Amino acid sequence: MMGRQATKRELFVSVSLDEYVPEDHLLRAVDRYLDLSEFRANLADSYSHTGRPSIDPELMARMLIIGYCYGIRSERRLCEEVSMNLAYRWFCRLGLKDKVPDHSSFSKNRHGRFRDRDAFRQLFDSVLRRCMAEGLVQGEGFATDASMIKADARRQRSCPGNVAIDWGDPEQATRPVREYLTALEQANPVSPSPKRISLTDPASTWTAAAGPAIFAYSTNYLIDLKAGLIVDVEASAVNKMAEVEATKIMIDRVEEKFAIKPQRLVGDTNYGVAAMLGWLVDEKRIAPYVPVWDKSEHYDGTFSRTDFFFDAENNRYVCPAGKYLRPPQRGQKKTLLRYRASVYDCRVCDLKPRCCPNMVARKIDRSRQEPARDIARALGKTKEYRQSRRERKKVEMLFAHLKRILKLGQLRLRGPSGAHDEFLLAATAQNLRRMAKRLLPTKQNMQLVIS
Structure with missing residues (x-):
């Protein structure tokens, strides 16, 4: 019935x-x-x-x-x-x-x-302190990475970066415009102009790094490798140097607030620039498990810098023919030191077609942070480095979770402060979810405990 x-x-x-x-x-x-x-x-x-x-x-x-x-x-x-x-x-x-x-x-x-x-x-x-109290933050190894998040700004409301813009009365401007103008007053006046500037969110970056050009911000994560917990987050512009500076800020802030400094830092090639490696090794005493950003390798059949031996005691390079390349006596305060061979040595050398066929004499640029780069190269040959490459995927998984599950593919709030708020709240939610799922007993375990 x-x-x-x-x-x-x-x-x-x-x-x-x-x-x-x-x-x-x-x-x-x-x-x-x-x-x-x-x-x-x-x-x-x-x-x-x-x-x-x-x-x-x-x-x-x-x-x-x-x-x-x-x-x-x-x-x-x-x-x-x-x-x-x-x-x-x-x-x-x-x-x-x-x-x-x-x-x-x-x-x-x-x-x-x-x-x-x-x-x-x-x-x-x-929330992070609670994660630390529950034993989910080890502090031995950190990983860092950045991901691009689309800003709430359209191309139609933008103009070329080399055009003078009348923003009107700053007191009557919107909050993102006021933040942008304040940052301009504090910035270096000779910094290059962006290709395009958004009129609604002028601090956002015009970038085509992930397909068609858009205005965007970068969210930078610093995570602990034990459980993949986010120990710090920072909003930045979408460019390599801004993301490197954001990582430095996060490492310093975690050390200052929580007295935690990792023994090693895992990152991709963007963090393998000389300035970052020198900062990690010389100032922070952190082992850089980072691929070195190196453009000195030649693929046209000529000798690369690795074919030259560096004599650290005498501060000179030795070429495959046994001749010396010495740095100039002036300009020693520059970031890059240029070592030059003698014109007379190169002119009569039989290896010149393989060394410097289009130059009078061979030149090699050496960074002042080259010892730190050598340390990163040596670490890159270890078994621990291969393991760190797998551990680095924990950051990428967090970014995938951020965009696919938390739906943060585009910001709702404008300006650096808006990006700051959204990235912090999203990271807080991710830590809470991760802590809850790792520490809360499963339903089957709870039934066993009850019975």
């Missing part, structure tokens, strides 16, 4: 949201390891002691964590989802009849007290 559902309209229903959230739900695990007491204390001085009570900042933080954990990019849609989803209400400490904050509250607080207090950085640090 076909059944029929009987509709019962009960006037009074006693409901506990805790009963409707499964024991193995992700938000239960996140809630177990999330402590927002420091977040509240950091913002305490930003609120008045009198007047009408404001929206609880912890509530907004929990809602933002839900949005970044589940890839809900729109704050308007986030408010709707929290209103309808029982698990979301439980995580946000909201009852069935409690009102969800309006989406405009996030913008007002983000551009005000949250940004003034760098609240999202503090939230990221507090």
Whole structure:
């Protein structure tokens, strides 16, 4: 017999949201390891002691964590989802009849007290401290990498970089424009102009590194290799030198805040420039498991720099014919030292067609950080280096998770501060998810424990 559902309209229903959230739900695990007491204390001085009570900042933080954990990019849609989803209400400490904050509250607080207090950085640090307390951060080895994230800027609202732009009254300009103009005042005036400048987000970088040219920012991750936890994140322009500087900032900041300095750093070729390797080896005493950025190898049949022996004691190169190449007496303060052979030696040398067929005499450029480069080359031949290449994939997996699961392929907020906020919140969500899934017992294990 076909059944029929009987509709019962009960006037009074006693409901506990805790009963409707499964024991193995992700938000239960996140809630177990999330402590927002420091977040509240950091913002305490930003609120008045009198007047009408404001929206609880912890509530907004929990809602933002839900949005970044589940890839809900729109704050308007986030408010709707929290209103309808029982698990979301439980995580946000909201009852069935409690009102969800309006989406405009996030913008007002983000551009005000949250940004003034760098609240999202503090939230990221507090989650990282919990990860460290749970033993998920070893501190022996770090890995670094950068990924390009599209900015909220269109080509149609841009102009060539060599064109003078009238930004009008800075006081009346938008926040991204004010940040850009402030950065221009502090920057080197002789720095090259970008190819194109966005009128809506002028600090974003015009780049074609990943296909058709777009405006974008780089998110830089520094991760611990034990569990793949993000120990720091930094927003930067999309270019190699900016990403290298961002890595230096992150390493210094982690050492200053948490007294952690890795024994080794794993990275790709972008971090194998001489200045970075010299900084790692000479200043930080960190072993660089990084491929050396080297353009000295020749593929046209002529001798490369590796075919010349460097006599460190006498500061000279010895060519395959046994002749010497010495540095100039002047200009020793330059980053690159140019070693030159004698014109008279090269003129009568039988190896000249294989050494310098198009030059009067052979020249070799040597970086002042060449000893650090030699250390990186030596490490590149070890078994540990081959293992580090596999470990480096943990950073790439985090970027894939960031774009495919958390849906952060394009920024919603503009300007460096907007990118800063979004990257910090996304990294915080990734750490919470990683910690929850590693530490929370599985459903089968929980049943065994209960039984």
